[in-house]
Amino acid sequence: MRVSICEDHALLREGLVRLLEAHECEVLSASEDAAGFLASLEQGLPDVCVLDVRLPPGFSDEGVRAALEARKRHPGLPIVILSQYVERQFASELLRDGEGGLGYLLKDRVADPREFVAALRRVAAGGMALDPEAVSQLLGGSEQGRLAELSPREREVLALMAEGRSNSGIAGRLVISDRAVEKHVSNIFWKLDLPATREDHRRVLAVLAWTEAA
Amino acid sequence: MNEMTAETAAMPTVELEAQEAGFGRRAQALARRVGIDLAYLAAVLGTSVLAICVWVGTLSLTLSLIVFVVGVGVWYVSVYLFRWTTWIDRKLAGWVREEEIVAIYREPRDLTVVERLRCVTTDPQTWKELGWLVLNSVAGFTAAVAGLTATVYVLGLILCPAWWWAIPDPSQQYGTLEMGLYTVDSTGLAFVNTAIGLALAPLALLLNRGLVAAHAALAARILGPSEDQRLQARVADLSSSRAGAVEAAQDQLERIERDLHDGAQARLVSLAMELGMAEEELERNPDAAVETVKRARAEALAALGELRDLSRGLRPALLEERGLTAAIEALVGRSPLPATVSFVGAVDTVPGAVQTAAYFVVAEALTNAAKHSGAERASVRLELAAGRLSVRIEDAGSGGADRNGAGLDGLRKRVAALDGTFGVASPAGGPTVVRAEIPCG
Numbered sequence: 001m002r003v004s005i006c007e008d009h010a011l012l013r014e015g016l017v018r019l020l021e022a023h024e025c026e027v028l029s030a031s032e033d034a035a036g037f038l039a040s041l042e043q044g045l046p047d048v049c050v051l052d053v054r055l056p057p058g059f060s061d062e063g064v065r066a067a068l069e070a071r072k073r074h075p076g077l078p079i080v081i082l083s084q085y086v087e088r089q090f091a092s093e094l095l096r097d098g099e100g101g102l103g104y105l106l107k108d109r110v111a112d113p114r115e116f117v118a119a120l121r122r123v124a125a126g127g128m129a130l131d132p133e134a135v136s137q138l139l140g141g142s143e144q145g146r147l148a149e150l151s152p153r154e155r156e157v158l159a160l161m162a163e164g165r166s167n168s169g170i171a172g173r174l175v176i177s178d179r180a181v182e183k184h185v186s187n188i189f190w191k192l193d194l195p196a197t198r199e200d201h202r203r204v205l206a207v208l209a210w211t212e213a214a
Numbered sequence: 215m216n217e218m219t220a221e222t223a224a225m226p227t228v229e230l231e232a233q234e235a236g237f238g239r240r241a242q243a244l245a246r247r248v249g250i251d252l253a254y255l256a257a258v259l260g261t262s263v264l265a266i267c268v269w270v271g272t273l274s275l276t277l278s279l280i281v282f283v284v285g286v287g288v289w290y291v292s293v294y295l296f297r298w299t300t301w302i303d304r305k306l307a308g309w310v311r312e313e314e315i316v317a318i319y320r321e322p323r324d325l326t327v328v329e330r331l332r333c334v335t336t337d338p339q340t341w342k343e344l345g346w347l348v349l350n351s352v353a354g355f356t357a358a359v360a361g362l363t364a365t366v367y368v369l370g371l372i373l374c375p376a377w378w379w380a381i382p383d384p385s386q387q388y389g390t391l392e393m394g395l396y397t398v399d400s401t402g403l404a405f406v407n408t409a410i411g412l413a414l415a416p417l418a419l420l421l422n423r424g425l426v427a428a429h430a431a432l433a434a435r436i437l438g439p440s441e442d443q444r445l446q447a448r449v450a451d452l453s454s455s456r457a458g459a460v461e462a463a464q465d466q467l468e469r470i471e472r473d474l475h476d477g478a479q480a481r482l483v484s485l486a487m488e489l490g491m492a493e494e495e496l497e498r499n500p501d502a503a504v505e506t507v508k509r510a511r512a513e514a515l516a517a518l519g520e521l522r523d524l525s526r527g528l529r530p531a532l533l534e535e536r537g538l539t540a541a542i543e544a545l546v547g548r549s550p551l552p553a554t555v556s557f558v559g560a561v562d563t564v565p566g567a568v569q570t571a572a573y574f575v576v577a578e579a580l581t582n583a584a585k586h587s588g589a590e591r592a593s594v595r596l597e598l599a600a601g602r603l604s605v606r607i608e609d610a611g612s613g614g615a616d617r618n619g620a621g622l623d624g625l626r627k628r629v630a631a632l633d634g635t636f637g638v639a640s641p642a643g644g645p646t647v648v649r650a651e652i653p654c655g
Contacts, residue, residue, distance in 0.1 A: 009476070009480045011480060011481070011513075012480055012483060012487075015487045016487075018491070019487060019490075019491055022491060022495075084475055084479060084483075107483045108483065108486065110483060110486065110487040110490065111483075111486035111490045112490050113487070113491055114494065116490075
């Protein structure tokens, strides 16, 4: 898996490079700001990009804006945003284009390199990786509109979908059968009134509906 | 024995000298008082004439032009004329009363013409000044003429032998001076006038004294701030310093958040990552794991250091434990720019918030001096007197400090939050003086 990194903190940048190389990833570029990152994409696209939210010069949401810009130039480019805090708004901004291949993780996740790299792989494959912390915040948010129709179990399934888990992964987590998960998932799609398209895409849309409602 | 004799012999002379000196001082003070009173009366003669010109002129112009829009403009200019004219009266009265008489004017809420007009027209100070001009043009003029006439009359009597002969009288060879009860027609009788003049002199001086004191007291009462104005100004002052305090706290919070994010937090993330990697390496490659754990330990120590610096930035440990004197001495010792430090009064007894503010004023000023001034030495002085802690940092550098720089502005807000004053004087070419005065009550 080829990865591009954009992280202004030299220590973390070097650490990430070491971590990824230890897990058989090839680091295509490691930039320290948004401009350097966007320029590096012209040299060749990675399988997944990892960006810090706060980048120079303003240290606010430059990473999110660089990610949106990169997705505009290269539609569907898989991107994982790393953040010190969960900002619900960033998550929904990123998911808005409805394409897959997105992740929003707390920086804390690098403490478990295997799980972290697994999340990167899921995103590179077009899946999702919302941080469990982000997911639980979203769960705690106000429930309104179509989401209110979901049963508690369906909510749990949706939360795990948001973390990027597959049906069998969800089944394992909730200790129910794959069959039951499939039923919950199709109920969710039906209740949220999502168009019948690719299964991956519908999963993303379901999560998007959820982040926007929260 | 010898010494004692010398002392007893010396004593009467010393006493005599002291008496003479005391008498000399009293005479000097009296002469000064008389001079001040006369100068004041002469000045009041001028200002009372100026007052009548100003109020008659401005009011008649304003009232006659008010039907046209121009009159409004004339009114606005008139208000400023009142301010400038009464500025002289305030200075004069302040001079004889040996106090500063300040006028408190309301600030317009914005810079529109209507608001400015509303502001000057509803300002009680405007009407007090107009009232004063009217009063002064009559009462001030009368007082000045009365006092000066009496003085000239008494002087004339005293100096009568020098001029009585010059009064022309067609019927006689010499001049005569008609005094009512008698007629001065000889130098001897002229000296009688001198005696009367000398007897009347204290009365004239007392009259002057009374007139001057009354006039100055009236000026101070009318032109100075009323209790109401004083309170309003105080409220405005407090709300702006409160806003400054809130802003300073906000700035500090943002700085702390940034420091945490860039410093300790990033190091802890890195530490967690190193440990996660070490855990994996332990299974595959224990030698590499040792290196990773070493790096992790270095990260942990660095994070501790960052946290320590951060908490020192909030309230230095030394200040907490040893007090202001020790903390400032340590600060000066750490400064790359050699500095001398002096303390006057029990500066360690001031409240904690004042100590912290004083500490940061010195810290910031010394850092600035070391970075920008090019000076080779600086001096720091802290003095506690009359319930106020004054802090003064001076460097003989090149001056030209940016008074509105973020650092100095932060200090200004910090000091203002404690109801203190903060100032920087830094002319091009130096020296730069930073001073803060904070009440400790």
